Amino acid sequence: MVSDILITAAIGGTVGAVVTAAASLFQTHLQQQSENIRWHAEFYLERKVESLMDLHAALEHAKLIYIEKGLKIGYxxxxxxxxDxxxxxxxRFEQKLNQASVFLTNDQQQILSETxxxxxxxNPIFNQAYEERNMAPSDFARREILDKYREGSEVLKEEINGPIKEFSN
Structure with a gap:
């Protein structure tokens, strides 16, 4: 009788230990899976932000060069x-846009392609200005370039800052 009680207690303890170990293993597996998903999300988010920031830098540089060189047309x-x-x-802007396009929606891609x-x-205006040297500054579409630049820049700022804000919460 005493041995039956001891056997029952031993079996119950063993079953309890096995169930506890299984639950612990399952919980560990879930945590590892969650960490793995988070790591992949961080990895791709970092790539996305890096690519979009490179595109934004190329856009900024293009604006500066086009405006700077555009001023020379009138002179x-x-x-x-x-x-050249x-x-x-x-x-370079085209290359960076092509690289970042996988991270853009169709609407964003359209706006940046228009930019x-x-x-x-x-580009042909610059070439013509070099060859003819007598163009009026009004031939250069400075305002239109700046308007498209602003649209493209706004798209990129929203797309870069959105995931960063979401990720930091």
Whole structure:
């Protein structure tokens, strides 16, 4: 009788220990899975923000160069180096947009593509200013470029800051 009680207690203790160990293993597995998901989310969020910040930097640089070189049009002082720099800056912006496009919605992609196109439309004006040296400053679409720049910049700021705010909460 005493041995039956001891056997029952031993079996109950063993079953309890097994159940507790299984529950602990399951909880550990869930925590590891959650940490793994979080790590992947952080990894891709970091890539996204980095890519969008590179795109934003390329957009900012393009604006500065186009406006700076655009001022030279009215003075007839556009050089071949200016034309090459404008085209190089546009190509860098295009490259960064292509790289970041996987992180953009269709609407965001459309706005930034229109921004890229507006810069591209100015490229022949620089080439013409270099070749002819007698263009009026009004031939350069400074206002339109700045308007498209602002639209594109706003899209990027919202897309960069949104995940950062969400992630920090």
């Amino acid at each position: 007839g002082t556009v050089t071949k180096e200016d034309v 720099e404008v085209i190089s800056v546009w190509q 890229l196109d507006k810069f591209h439309e100015a």
